[in-house]
Structure formats: C-alpha cells, structure tokens
Amino acid sequence: MIPGDGIGQEVVAQGLKVLGAVLPQDVKLETREFDFGARRYHATGETLTDADVEALKQHDAILLGAIGDPTVPSGVLERGFLLKLRFLFDHYVNLRPSRLLPGVSTPLAGQPEIDFIVVREGTEGPYTGNGGSIRTGTPHEVATEVSVNTAYGVERVVRDAFARAQARPRKKLTLVHKNNVLAYAGHLWTNIFNAVAKEFPDVTTDYLHVDAATIFLVTDPARFDVIVTDNLFGDIITDLAAAVSGGIGVAASGNINPSGEFPSMFEPVHGSAPDIAGQGKADPSATILSVALLLRHLGHEAEAARIESAVSADLASRGDSVRTTDEIGDAIAAQVAG
Amino acid sequence: MIPGDGIGQEVVAQGLKVLGAVLPQDVKLETREFDFGARRYHATGETLTDADVEALKQHDAILLGAIGDPTVPSGVLERGFLLKLRFLFDHYVNLRPSRLLPGVSTPLAGQPEIDFIVVREGTEGPYTGNGGSIRTGTPHEVATEVSVNTAYGVERVVRDAFARAQARPRKKLTLVHKNNVLAYAGHLWTNIFNAVAKEFPDVTTDYLHVDAATIFLVTDPARFDVIVTDNLFGDIITDLAAAVSGGIGVAASGNINPSGEFPSMFEPVHGSAPDIAGQGKADPSATILSVALLLRHLGHEAEAARIESAVSADLASRGDSVRTTDEIGDAIAAQVAG
Ligand SMILES: CC(C)[C@H](C(=O)O)[C@@H](O)C(=O)O
Numbered sequence: 143m144i145p146g147d148g149i150g151q152e153v154v155a156q157g158l159k160v161l162g163a164v165l166p167q168d169v170k171l172e173t174r175e176f177d178f179g180a181r182r183y184h185a186t187g188e189t190l191t192d193a194d195v196e197a198l199k200q201h202d203a204i205l206l207g208a209i210g211d212p213t214v215p216s217g218v219l220e221r222g223f224l225l226k227l228r229f230l231f232d233h234y235v236n237l238r239p240s241r242l243l244p245g246v247s248t249p250l251a252g253q254p255e256i257d258f259i260v261v262r263e264g265t266e267g268p269y270t271g272n273g274g275s276i277r278t279g280t281p282h283e284v285a286t287e288v289s290v291n292t293a294y295g296v297e298r299v300v301r302d303a304f305a306r307a308q309a310r311p312r313k314k315l316t317l318v319h320k321n322n323v324l325a326y327a328g329h330l331w332t333n334i335f336n337a338v339a340k341e342f343p344d345v346t347t348d349y350l351h352v353d354a355a356t357i358f359l360v361t362d363p364a365r366f367d368v369i370v371t372d373n374l375f376g377d378i379i380t381d382l383a384a385a386v387s388g389g390i391g392v393a394a395s396g397n398i399n400p401s402g403e404f405p406s407m408f409e410p411v412h413g414s415a416p417d418i419a420g421q422g423k424a425d426p427s428a429t430i431l432s433v434a435l436l437l438r439h440l441g442h443e444a445e446a447a448r449i450e451s452a453v454s455a456d457l458a459s460r461g462d463s464v465r466t467t468d469e470i471g472d473a474i475a476a477q478v479a480g
Numbered sequence: 481m482i483p484g485d486g487i488g489q490e491v492v493a494q495g496l497k498v499l500g501a502v503l504p505q506d507v508k509l510e511t512r513e514f515d516f517g518a519r520r521y522h523a524t525g526e527t528l529t530d531a532d533v534e535a536l537k538q539h540d541a542i543l544l545g546a547i548g549d550p551t552v553p554s555g556v557l558e559r560g561f562l563l564k565l566r567f568l569f570d571h572y573v574n575l576r577p578s579r580l581l582p583g584v585s586t587p588l589a590g591q592p593e594i595d596f597i598v599v600r601e602g603t604e605g606p607y608t609g610n611g612g613s614i615r616t617g618t619p620h621e622v623a624t625e626v627s628v629n630t631a632y633g634v635e636r637v638v639r640d641a642f643a644r645a646q647a648r649p650r651k652k653l654t655l656v657h658k659n660n661v662l663a664y665a666g667h668l669w670t671n672i673f674n675a676v677a678k679e680f681p682d683v684t685t686d687y688l689h690v691d692a693a694t695i696f697l698v699t700d701p702a703r704f705d706v707i708v709t710d711n712l713f714g715d716i717i718t719d720l721a722a723a724v725s726g727g728i729g730v731a732a733s734g735n736i737n738p739s740g741e742f743p744s745m746f747e748p749v750h751g752s753a754p755d756i757a758g759q760g761k762a763d764p765s766a767t768i769l770s771v772a773l774l775l776r777h778l779g780h781e782a783e784a785a786r787i788e789s790a791v792s793a794d795l796a797s798r799g800d801s802v803r804t805t806d807e808i809g810d811a812i813a814a815q816v817a818g
C-alpha cells in the first residue's frame with residue numbers, strides 16, 4: 143500500500159477495506175504500508191531508494207493512492223517516484239478502462255454508450271527523460287525532449303492490446319498516434335501494428351491521429367473498443383476518456399508488468415487533490431475499482447467482478463446524496479461481503 | 481488561394497465568394513490560385529518547389545482549403561507542403577479561436593458558454609522533423625522524435641499570447657504543457673511564461689498540464705479565455721476545442737507571421753474529407769470564418785466583424801434545413817454585402 147499524498151491516504155484506506163471484505167477466507171492478505179510521497183521527501187530528501195525498490199519487489203502487487211503535492215517542485219515526485227517505479231518495474235502495459243456506468247453523469251449530452259479500454263505504453267516515448275538544455279536560463283536556451291521508441295517496446299504492448307481486443311465481444315482495436323507528423327516513431331508503431339494484426343485476423347483494426355481521436359471521444363465514444371497508443375498520447379486521451387465517462391472520481395488504472403517479473407501497481411487516475419484532502423470528500427470509487435483490476439491481475443476474477451458490480455450498484459443508487467469517503471467505502475465493502 | 485484536396489476546392493470557392501462580396505469598392509482584390517496537393521503530387525512528384533515559395537511570397541495572405549488525400553502516403557503532403565510552409569514562412573502564431581455560437585449544437589450537455597482562443601506555437605516542438613531511426617524495419621529498431629524548444633521561439637509566441645489576452649475583456653492566460661514529465665521543455669516554457677507575465681501585470685495567469693486541460697475543455701470550457709501552448713499539445717487540444725464548440729465544420733485558424741515578413745496563411749481546422757468531397761455537402765463556414773481572420777490580420781476589422789456576424793446569424797437560423805455548400809456560401813455572401 144502506498145497511500146501517498148493528499149486524498150491518497152483516504153482512498154487507499156477504503157480500497158483496503160473493500161479488499162479485506164471481498165477476499166475468501168482461504169486467501170491470506172498480507173499488507174505493508176510505505177510512506178512515499180511529500181512527507182518522506184520533506185523529512186529525508188528521498189523519493190525512492192534502492193532499499194525501497196527491493197522491499198517493494200517482495201510483494202505480489204502494489205496499491206497506490208496518489209503522489210504529488212504543491213510543496214514539492216513540479217516533477218520531483220512524479221519523476222523521482224511514480225515514473226521511476228513504472229520504469230524500474232517495467233510496467234509496459236498501462237491499462238485504463240473507461241465505462242460509463244448507469245446513473246453516473248457525463249458532461250456529454252444524451253448519455254452515450256461508453257465501454258472501452260486504453261492500453262497505454264508505459265515505459266517509452268517522451269517519458270524516458272531523454273533530452274536536455276543548453277544555455278539554460280539565457281535568451282539563447284535550447285531545450286529538447288526525446289521520444290524513444292523501440293521495436294521491442296512497441297511490439298510487446300501492441301501484442302498485449304490485440305490479445306485484450308480479441309477477448310472482448312466487439313474485437314476491435316484502434317491505433318492512436320500522429321504518424322503524419324511524428325514520422326519515425328509513427329512508422330515504427332504503424333508497421334508493427336500492421337504486422338501483429340496478421341496474427342489476429344479476427345480483430346478489426348483502424349487508425350486515428352491523436353487529434354482526431356479527441357474529437358471522437360466526445361462526439362462518438364461508442365466507436366471505441368480497445369485503443370493502443372504511446373505513453374504521452376495515452377496520458378492525454380485517458381484523462382479525456384475519464385472525464386467523459388463519469389470523471390476521474392471513478393477512473394481506475396493498472397501499471398502492469400505482464401511477465402510477472404515485477405509487481406504490478408494499481409492506482410486511481412486522479413491526483414492527490416490537496417484542496418479537498420483530509421475532509422472526507424474524496425470519492426474512493428476509482429481506488430476501489432483499481433483494487434478490482436489488481437485482483438483480476440492476480441487471478442481473482444470472481445472477486446474483481448463482485449467489486450465492479452458493487453461499485454456500479456452504489457453509483458447507480460447515489461442520486462444527489464452526499465456521503466463521506468468512509469461511508470462510500472463502508473457501503474461497497476458491505477455489498478461485496480454480502 | 482490554395483484549394484488543395486477533397487472538399488478544399490468547394491469551401492475555398494465559398495470563401496472567395498464572401499471575400500469578394502464583403503470588400504469595399506476601393507479595395508482591389510487580386511487572387512491567384514495554386515494547385516498544390518494530391519493532384520500536383522501525382523502529376524509531377526512535387527509538393528512545394530522553391531519557385532512556388534517565391535511566387536507565394538508575392539502575396540499579402542494565403543487562403544488554404546485542405547491538403548491530404550488517401551492516395552498519397554500519410555505525411556508526404558502534410559510535411560512536404562503544409563508544415564514546410566508553416567516553417568518557411570515562420571508562422572509561429574497558430575491562432576485558433578473557439579466560440580460556441582448561438583444555435584450551434586455541441587456534444588456537451590447544457591450548452592455551456594465557450595469563447596476562448598488558443599495560441600499554438602507553430603514552428604518548434606515535436607514538429608521540427610528532428611529524429612530518426614536505426615535498424616529500421618528490424619526487431620531491433622529504435623526510432624526517436626526530438627522536440628526542439630528555444631527561448632527565442634517560446635518567448636515570441638508567449639508574448640503574442642499575453643498581448644492577445646490583454647486585449648480581451650477577461651484578460652486571462654493559461655499555459656498548457658506537461659512540465660512535470662517533459663522537464664527540460666517544461667522549464668523553458670514555464671520560466672519564460674512567468675518572466676513575460678511580469679510585463680503584463682493586468683493579465684491573470686494559470687497553468688494546466690495538458691491532460692488536465694482536456695478534462696476542463698469538456699467539464700468547464702468557460703474557464704478558458706486565452707491558452708498558449710506548444711505545437712503538439714496545441715494540435716491536440718484545438719481539435720478537441722473545435723469538437724466541443726460546434727465541430728470542425730465551423731473551426732477557423734490562422735498561421736500567422738506577426739512580423740509581416742512572410743504572408744500569413746488562413747485555413748479551416750478540418751481536413752480534406754475525401755469521403756464527402758465533390759458532393760456539395762461540406763460546410764464552408766470554417767473557411768469563411770478563416771477569411772474573417774485573414775481580413776482582421778490585414779487590418780480590415782470592420783469587414784472581418786461583418787463576416788463573423790453573418791456566419792453567426794446563418795448558423796443560428798439553420799435549424800434542421802439541409803443546404804449545399806454553395807447555398808450556404810451564397811446566403812452568407814448576400815448578408816455581408818447587404
Ligand atoms: C503524474 C503524471 C506523471 C502521470 C503521467 O503523466 O503519467 C499522470 O498524469 C498519469 O496519467 O498517471
């Protein structure tokens with residue numbers, strides 16, 4: 143458990159509560175809490191030490207709340223902890239489902255059908271930290287960012303996305319990139335996508351530029367089944383996808399290492415929301431749905447499905463009632479246990 | 481006039497019609513039509529020659545329809561013509577207004593107020609074509625894309641955006657970037673933004689990560705007045721902005737060289753839409769609104785405003801009636817002339 147900063151503390155507590163309630167008697171749950179985030183950083187200057195990494199490796203999975211605080215310069219915790227862990231634990235499948243559940247409101251008119259997943263590459267692209275600057279701080283500064291894309295890295299995530307598409311009823315996979323401008327990376331992604339497609343003849347495929355994809359996400363989200371995309375485009379379109387399918391209060395995600403060599407990490411898409419932290423106002427649904435993804439990843443499909451039904455029922459029955467973080471957690475825990 | 485491909489032909493014809501109608505008697509309009517795009521490429525293999533560039537330079541402004549066709553490999557015309565011209569003519573201000581006009585439908589519920597402009601940088605970032613690949617086509621391929629950002633390039637566009645924000649009633653400017661991940665470019669943008677802000681004390685400023693910006697564009701678009709952002713983020717969020725504010729059928733844009741050293745170029749945000757080309761189905765409004773931006777750029781403010789009112793009135797009175805491209809152009813031309 144890495145509650146982290148801000149509302150991370152509150153929502154992870156609810157995730158743990160539901161996890162405890164849903165597991166059958168014969169499954170033993172052992173947890174350890176880590177104090178990463180702003181407090182640790184202010185106290186020790188550390189974000190993630192080698193010893194921390196070794197300790198985390200001993201676990202089957204990680205549940206993360208949120209990392210980030212206004213008292214820490216932008217990027218320090220994000221890169222020093224969150225992205226570092228995604229890279230060290232080779233979380234190359236960043237899985238982000240979007241589903242507009244009954245009773246949940248969307249900013250889109252006409253309550254459209256939304257049920258797709260985004261498979262975002264998690265270990266390459268513009269997130270590698272490659273780049274630099276010269277004449278920094280002068281009128282002649284030049285700053286670069288390098289997007290690094292490898293056949294190895296692209297093929298494995300594309301293959302994963304095809305397998306996920308094949309397992310869904312609609313069997314449709316959309317590649318999102320910007321291959322008319324980012325020609326080198328674009329060709330690599332497009333060629334590999336087309337090559338892997340031959341191995342999945344029953345999966346329908348198409349391609350959208352990332353700018354066009356944002357249009358369809360608001361005008362025709364029902365057109366999407368599975369999307370595979372690069373790290374940065376995935377970051378952008380999954381926030382938009384969360385917004386249209388009920389908001390980041392209900393958006394779950396998994397940072398998955400499919401080989402199982404390293405523990406996978408599950409987290410809500412939302413941030414630490416310091417403005418509402420400690421007030422019991424945060425919606426723990428996204429974290430609880432992330433627990434479902436965690437259980438599914440570890441093979442507990444029935445328990446994952448039970449959590450998802452319970453969250454769905456809870457959201458559908460909410461109406462205008464205002465409940466605390468804790469009350470929502472209690473209600474869902476009671477349902478999954480029942 | 482560069483009608484270009486697909487519906488570009490039809491919509492530019494309407495733009496020219498309205499331009500002819502709105503200009504006062506004492507303004508002499510001289511036009512020349514260029515045949516860039518897929519036909520020229522197929523006939524000669526050329527996208528834009530040195531002689532073309534010299535010929536274009538002789539003009540005060542360029543009106544572009546759309547460039548791109550499925551018969552030409554993705555990227556060839558985009559990079560060989562459109563982006564080449566933006567770079568050669570130093571179109572560093574890519575201006576994209578978003579306004580939800582009365583009577584125009586939006587995919588968002590509740591018909592929110594939308595009236596903001598995006599100042600997208602047009603000559604740097606990931607659009608420079610820097611990058612490459614090694615072991616191309618093998619399982620060991622590595623492909624890179626380099627985002628190049630200079631203090632010179634960022635400062636001039638940020639300054640332009642501050643001036644535009646200062647000239648608007650709300651005087652609010654939002655920087656959109658991803659400075660927690662793209663740290664080198666992010667620092668450059670953030671530092672210059674904060675430095676220039678000191679020269680515009682009456683402009684309110686804030687900052688949003690690009691992923692968060694996409695959320696606000698659908699949940700609270702009224703929060704935006706002026707946005708300044710990098711080339712790629714600008715590409716993505718302006719398509720989304722167009723979608724929420726009435727669709728790309730009405731989204732205009734200007735590729736502006738503020739110094740006047742080179743002609744600026746005005747174009748609808750939409751593409752060549754080959755699926756509906758030649759059928760009189762395209763909405764010329766975006767092109768006609770681009771003509772208004774062109775006139776404003778050349779100092780014909782009254783005529784620009786007249787076109788904008790006419791398009792607005794035309795959209796408001798449309799209802800469910802289906803008119804051809806030509807009919808819409810005729811109606812607007814009649815109004816601006818009146
Ligand atoms: C906090 C940030 C580094 C992170 C990202 O950009 O990946 C977040 O936006 C996300 O989507 O998980």
Ligand SMILES: CC(C)[C@H](C(=O)O)[C@@H](O)C(=O)O
Pocket residue numbers: 322323353558559562563715749
């Ligand atoms: C066609 C393409 C190169 C272009 C861009 O990416 O700038 C277009 O999407 C735009 O926004 O004008």
